[in-house]
Amino acid sequence: MADWRANATAFETALRDGWRDHRLAPHLFNAADRVRKSGLDAVRPFGSADLLPTEWLTSDVIAGLDHIAREWGREIALAEVRELFTSLEARSRVIEQQGDLAEQVREARASSEGRSSRMHAIFAPARWRILRALELDREPAPAEIPGTPRVVCTAGASRACPCSLCRAQARPTSG
Amino acid sequence: MFSLPRPGSTDIWVIDFERLGWWLYAGEFDNLITRSDLRRDVFVPLSGTMVPATSVIAEEYIAIEIDDPAAAVAIRVPIAADADV
Numbered sequence: 001m002a003d004w005r006a007n008a009t010a011f012e013t014a015l016r017d018g019w020r021d022h023r024l025a026p027h028l029f030n031a032a033d034r035v036r037k038s039g040l041d042a043v044r045p046f047g048s049a050d051l052l053p054t055e056w057l058t059s060d061v062i063a064g065l066d067h068i069a070r071e072w073g074r075e076i077a078l079a080e081v082r083e084l085f086t087s088l089e090a091r092s093r094v095i096e097q098q099g100d101l102a103e104q105v106r107e108a109r110a111s112s113e114g115r116s117s118r119m120h121a122i123f124a125p126a127r128w129r130i131l132r133a134l135e136l137d138r139e140p141a142p143a144e145i146p147g148t149p150r151v152v153c154t155a156g157a158s159r160a161c162p163c164s165l166c167r168a169q170a171r172p173t174s175g
Numbered sequence: 176m177f178s179l180p181r182p183g184s185t186d187i188w189v190i191d192f193e194r195l196g197w198w199l200y201a202g203e204f205d206n207l208i209t210r211s212d213l214r215r216d217v218f219v220p221l222s223g224t225m226v227p228a229t230s231v232i233a234e235e236y237i238a239i240e241i242d243d244p245a246a247a248v249a250i251r252v253p254i255a256a257d258a259d260v
Contacts, residue, residue, distance in 0.1 A: 004213060004229075008211035008213075008229065008231075009211075011211065011231065012209040012210075012211060012231070012233075015207070015209055015231075015233055016206075016207045016209060016233075019207045019233070020205060020207070023205075025198070025239075026198045026200070026204065026237075028190075028192050029192055029195075029197065029198035030198070030204070031192065032192035032193045032195075033193075034192060034193065034195070034196065034197050034198060035197070035198045035199075035200070035204065036197050036198070036199050036200075037199075037200060037201070037204070038199040038200065038201060038238070039201065040201050040236060042199055042201075042238055043199055043200065043201045043236040043237050043238045044236065044237070044238060045234045045235075045236055046234060046235050046236070046237050047207070047208075047232070047233045047234030047235055048232075048233060048234075049230060049231065049232040049233070049234075050230075050231055051214075051217060051219045051228040051229070051230055051231075052219070052228065052229045052230075052231060053219055053221040053226045053227075053228065053229075054213060054214075054226065054227045054228060054229045055221070055226060055227075056229075057211075057229055072233065073207070073233070076207065076233060076235075080237070083239060084239055085186075085188065087239050087241055088188065088190075088241070088244070088247045088249070089249070091241055091244035092244040092245070092246075092247040092248065092249065093244075093245070093247075093248050093249070094186070094248075094249040094250075094251055095248065095249070095250055095251065096250075096251050096253070097250050097251060097252045097253060101187075101250070101252065104250055105187060105189060105250060108187075108189040108248040108250060109189050111245075111248060112189055112190065112191045112194075112245065112246050112247060112248045113191045113194070113246075118193065119191065119192040119193045120189070120190065120191050120192070121188075121189075121190050121192060122187065122188070122189050122190075123186075123187065123188040123190070124187045125184055125185055125186070125187070125252075127185070127252075127254060129252075129254060130185070130187065130252055130254075
């Protein structure tokens with residue numbers, strides 16, 4: 001019989017790896033230099049708990065256990081992003097699409113950014129209609145996981161970014 | 176731009192993270208606290224029988240502090256929830 005402690009430790013390690021590999025929201029705050037260490041009074045526990053059959057952790061070989069652990073970690077990382085959206089839905093402006101979507105996204109970016117902002121992010125559902133409207137459908141299929149961004153739009157209209165929003169901003173003006 | 180798997184959502188969020196607010200954390204920034212406990216008093220179903228369980232907890236200590244809600248705008252795209260991809 002395999003050692004329970006060793007398998008439990010391996011499971012926890014895989015769980016943390018899956019979480020770390022898929023985190024996005026805190027890294028975006030970090031890139032904007034908006035991360036702050038605080039005391040326990042200002043934060044709350046965030047995560048989840050589950051029960052596993054103990055024999056999964058005492059058998060010599062259980063196929064897929066590493067995958068289960070990594071998926072669990074990924075779910076917690078995705079929940080961080082959902083937590084952000086839940087916070088925003090209650091307080092920020094939500095408008096209906098009207099007319100050209102790419103143009104509306106450009107306007108939203110202009111209305112939300114500060115004077116010298118460098119850290120803008122656009123989150124879009126991985127739906128073909130939306131990607132087509134943003135002229136992103138000619139690129140490879142978008143990553144389904146937040147830890148692997150397909151395109152990073154910078155507020156400075158990076159010439160390296162192929163999305164239509166950045167291309168439009170980076171276009172040289174005449175005259 | 177990031178594509179996220181959010182079942183049923185058709186919102187596009189545009190966020191300026193420099194204005195939005197803060198990510199608060201206690202402990203380490205990149206550390207998920209995990210703990211496993213061998214339970215002899217809790218059982219879970221496995222292949223039709225109840226077997227002893229191991230409880231696993233994974234948690235971090237965080238908060239999202241929104242300073243300026245105007246730094247984020249959502250555009251709700253009218254697509255039926257069961258339509259396409």
